[in-house]
Amino acid sequence: MSTTAQEAxxxxxxxxxxxxxxxxxxxxxxxxxxxxxEAYRRTLVRQVSQHAHSExxxxxxxxxxxxxxxxxxxxxxxxxxxxxxxxxxxxxxxAAETLGVDRADLTERLIEGRQKYxxxxxxxxxxxxxxxxxxxxxxGAAICNQVPLCRTSYGPYARAMVRxxxxxxxxxxxxxxxxxRMMEGTEGQRAMVQDAVDRWWWPSLMMFGPPDAxxxxxxxxxxxxxxxxxxxxxxxxxxxxTVPQAEKLGVTLPDPELSWNDExxxxxxxxxxxxxxxxxxxxxxxxxxxxVARRRAAHEKGAWVREAATAYAAKRRNTEEVTV
Amino acid sequence: MSGxxxxxxxxxxxxxxxxxxxxxxxxxxxxxxDTTLPEGVDGPALAEYCQMLxxxxxxxxxxxxxxxxxxxxxxxxVALANIALDLLGQARLLLARAxxxxxxxxxxxxxxxxxxxxxxxxxRLTEAPRGDFARCIVTLLVLSSWRLALFTRLAHSVDPVLAxxxxxxxxxLAYHREYAVSWALRLGxxxxxSHERMSAAVADVWPLTGELFAAHPVETSLAxxxxxxxxxxxxxxxxxxxxxxxxxxxxxTPGAFPDGEVSGRxxxxxDELAPLVEELQRVAREHxxxxx
Numbered sequence: 121m122s123t124t125a126q127e128a129x130x131x132x133x134x135x136x137x138x139x140x141x142x143x144x145x146x147x148x149x150x151x152x153x154x155x156x157x158e159a160y161r162r163t164l165v166r167q168v169s170q171h172a173h174s175e176x177x178x179x180x181x182x183x184x185x186x187x188x189x190x191x192x193x194x195x196x197x198x199x200x201x202x203x204x205x206x207x208x209x210x211x212x213x214x215a216a217e218t219l220g221v222d223r224a225d226l227t228e229r230l231i232e233g234r235q236k237y238x239x240x241x242x243x244x245x246x247x248x249x250x251x252x253x254x255x256x257x258x259x260g261a262a263i264c265n266q267v268p269l270c271r272t273s274y275g276p277y278a279r280a281m282v283r284x285x286x287x288x289x290x291x292x293x294x295x296x297x298x299x300x301r302m303m304e305g306t307e308g309q310r311a312m313v314q315d316a317v318d319r320w321w322w323p324s325l326m327m328f329g330p331p332d333a334x335x336x337x338x339x340x341x342x343x344x345x346x347x348x349x350x351x352x353x354x355x356x357x358x359x360x361x362t363v364p365q366a367e368k369l370g371v372t373l374p375d376p377e378l379s380w381n382d383e384x385x386x387x388x389x390x391x392x393x394x395x396x397x398x399x400x401x402x403x404x405x406x407x408x409x410x411x412v413a414r415r416r417a418a419h420e421k422g423a424w425v426r427e428a429a430t431a432y433a434a435k436r437r438n439t440e441e442v443t444v
Numbered sequence: 445m446s447g448x449x450x451x452x453x454x455x456x457x458x459x460x461x462x463x464x465x466x467x468x469x470x471x472x473x474x475x476x477x478d479t480t481l482p483e484g485v486d487g488p489a490l491a492e493y494c495q496m497l498x499x500x501x502x503x504x505x506x507x508x509x510x511x512x513x514x515x516x517x518x519x520x521x522v523a524l525a526n527i528a529l530d531l532l533g534q535a536r537l538l539l540a541r542a543x544x545x546x547x548x549x550x551x552x553x554x555x556x557x558x559x560x561x562x563x564x565x566x567x568r569l570t571e572a573p574r575g576d577f578a579r580c581i582v583t584l585l586v587l588s589s590w591r592l593a594l595f596t597r598l599a600h601s602v603d604p605v606l607a608x609x610x611x612x613x614x615x616x617l618a619y620h621r622e623y624a625v626s627w628a629l630r631l632g633x634x635x636x637x638s639h640e641r642m643s644a645a646v647a648d649v650w651p652l653t654g655e656l657f658a659a660h661p662v663e664t665s666l667a668x669x670x671x672x673x674x675x676x677x678x679x680x681x682x683x684x685x686x687x688x689x690x691x692x693x694x695x696x697t698p699g700a701f702p703d704g705e706v707s708g709r710x711x712x713x714x715d716e717l718a719p720l721v722e723e724l725q726r727v728a729r730e731h732x733x734x735x736x
Contacts (some may be wrong), residue, residue: 422516
């Protein structure tokens with residue numbers, strides 16, 4: 121049954137749409153060769169490529185500390201972690217390419233500032249405690265977001281997420297373990313941890329996106345099985361999981377409204393500064409310009425290397441054609 | 445570990461570190477290894493030798509990590525991070541061994557973070573400026589070919605710890621060399637511009653190669669006991685490898701290695717090392733009482 125034949129016949133779109141809807145309703149995966157509505161494809165391209173960009177830009181705040189990690193074990197851990205993030209970016213770009221886009225083009229969109237990435241990476245990392253807090257809170261929030269995505273409706277994205285989530289759990293754990301060690305250390309170290317928690321807590325809550333009432337695309341993404349939970353549901357889940365961990369660690373989360381609500385069976389918490397989120401998303405965060413500029417510089421500086429690799433591959437192809 | 449429990453399982457005990465990356469676990473690098481010194485081998489000399497080989501790896505890794513977030517392709521960031529991680533692993537094992545051999549019981553961090561630059565024993569090529577990607581590849585090609593030749597022999601050391609470290613390192617270094625070769629070919633035989641950059645990189649690196657084959661008295665004496673390797677003994681082998689690669693990459697081979705003298709092995713370094721060590725030690729020195 122060829123798609124072209126179907127497209128030519130009247131009513132074919134309805135039939136394809138019905139087939140697609142039935143697969144989604146049955147919780148079955150959509151694969152690259154399956155017909156999909158153009159808006160579904162576009163939504164996924166946007167989500168998967170933004171996710172890939174987030175992994176790549178997300179290497180920077182922590183990458184800055186690899187060279188100065190305070191022990192060789194911490195250096196190895198951080199290096200392995202940042203390397204994993206590059207790997208995650210690669211899985212995700214590969215998943216995006218199955219939707220008919222080109223990685224080189226997605227890279228251009230990133231370095232020209234035409235495509236977004238997670239707003240969290242536009243905050244600075246000011247001390248080594250930030251490495252721990254990024255692992256604990258930022259990777260923790262990412263895990264909350266990503267675990268449900270292992271069941272997302274688009275096959276290549278879901279499979280990439282399974283691999284990514286396995287590694288993310290190590291990342292989060294190393295962060296928490298670093299903070300534990302620091303909290304057992306000197307008074308100065310404890311102060312560093314608290315300061316980092318104060319700075320990263322609210323931006324971490326913003327990682328789940330705007331409140332549901334202001335997230336117009338959520339409903340449609342959920343209908344398509346791309347998104348499994350709403351932003352607010354995930355944010356609540358994150359808060360509920362994090363509070364006991366903060367207590368065990370001995371840090372204070374910087375929210376006076378944070379308290380257990382017996383009736384709801386959840387923690388109540390304050391409202392993030394949504395205007396700040398809007399500003400950071402629209403490019404006006406503390407580090408937006410620097411993060412993108414760094415990626416662009418690496419890309420431009422490496423152009424001659426990529427050209428050489430292409431030229432070499434072409435020569436090899438020609439040689440093989442001659443000798444075969 | 446089921447998906448939804450990843451986060452909630454955070455505060456529980458885990459034993460799955462081996463599945464992540466070597467050296468990121470929670471145990472001492474040489475825990476459980478019989479560290480008795482072989483008969484006739486002088487502990488302080490062995491410790492000095494371990495620092496030489498360990499510092500080569502540590503300093504090279506420290507240069508390489510700056511490529512992460514700065515390489516021409518993401519794949520190269522992954523590969524160079526991987527190579528740096530291998531070298532860091534070698535450095536940690538060797539420095540831990542140094543602390544056992546000299547009887548001080550110093551750990552890897554005591555060597556990495558509490559020595560001044562003048563106490564580092566690495567060859568100067570490892571501390572040379574990072575340069576462009578061609579320079580990175582030529583440096584990696586030379587150092588991995590050299591270290592692979594050394595470690596292949598060191599895997600038969602009478603010191604079982606050194607032998608085990610070298611045996612593990614051989615596989616890693618073979619990959620490092622393979623990676624460097626693959627890029628040497630692409631850049632050397634890529635575009636006229638990349639060819640020019642590679643030629644310049646070879647010309648920059650070559651004067652520093654002589655030192656790689658100059659034997660420090662400690663290297664000579666440990667080689668005599670079958671515990672170490674005399675670097676002069678790998679000179680021809682390394683030259684042949686490099687000749688072969690550079691020829692295939694359509695680059696001029698600069699011929700014999702220049703005569704070099706022991707320098708970094710005696711703590712005589714270029715001006716490049718002090719800032720590198722300063723960056724390495726910055727956080728650790730700012731918080732001398734801290735635990736990490």
